[in-house]
Amino acid sequence: MARADVRSIRFVKALMPADTAHRDEHGQYVLETATKTARLPAASVTRLISMGVLHGNARHCRPTPEAPNWLARQRSSATAYADQHRRLSADADSIVRNLDESPLARLAAPGTGGSHAFLAPHQVEAGERLRQLVERAQLGARTTMSYDASRSIRARSAPGMADPGDIAIDARRRLDDIARALPPDCAGVVLDVCGLLKGLQVIETERGWPRRSAKLVLRIGLDQLAAFWGLSAEARGVVARGNHAWFEQRPHRFE
Known part of the structure; x- marks a missing residue:
């Protein structure tokens, strides 16, 4: 699945759960409240409407019930892409680390x-x-x-x-x-x-x-x-200190 551009994702997130953006005189759809502001060109909004992510017309747009699922897919796609470009490792405490961030x-x-x-x-x-x-x-x-x-x-x-x-x-x-x-x-x-x-x-x-x-x-x-810490370039086992039989007398060979 091709991932949408960042501006479109941010615009849809800003509209959630049910805000409405209105088209201004410059051809952009704008949402502006006391807590958030979002803008997106009409061409991008038209594309999202055709995908079923937004409801709208030439004057306004708002998210559809499909919008949350679309956003979830975008997050999943972003995580999968990032995982392809990093080496992850979990230690004994289940802490996941990106090995490429290691100073070494x-x-x-x-x-x-x-x-x-x-x-x-x-x-x-x-x-x-x-x-x-x-x-x-x-x-x-x-x-x-x-x-x-x-x-x-x-x-x-x-x-x-x-x-x-x-x-x-x-x-x-x-x-x-x-x-x-x-x-x-x-x-x-x-x-x-x-x-x-x-x-x-x-x-x-x-x-x-x-x-x-x-x-x-x-x-x-x-x-x-x-x-x-007992780490070495080669694995080394414990040096044996003689053989110890479990029985009083070991047979010379097993038939």
Whole structure:
């Protein structure tokens, strides 16, 4: 189904549930009330009338009983179109995310000529986990990530601040553990990029670093963060520590 133009959709929505638009001297149908204003050229209104979305004539128009269903189809069409142009993923908490909005998406994409991506999948996964953790911690954009490891917990008791709740407190404790486990520069860059969505050039400017250095520190930090969470480039099972029989004596073979 071809999707209608945005102006037509907005016009019909403005008329809902039963407002009437009148044609003015410029050939446009106009709805103007204390709370909303909508305009649409006569040619577009004629098209909507022919589709059964509007009732009308050369002087006025209003929505038909079919108008709500038409609007619903337009919304469905818009959602389907958007889904074709984004990569969605749901985490363990059923939070749906657009992977193309990830701050690591560009670095995780293969390079030109089929070259390997700058970041490996396990490093990207570590960064996305950290991103979710920062969201749960409810840390605002004003929080700096080159911080004293205990500060984020103390902040919840500052005067005038509401208690963030058990989930946020637990997330902040886990962020403190990460800040202590990683080297300071690595922790700062990883948290700035994945948590506060800062650009690498901004980080380099703030720290007075040479160009492209933040990119390298980010990869090192993500690799250490992945190790912190037990993620690796290859799946590894538990090392066996000898065979244990369920019976007092195992047969040498089964017939």
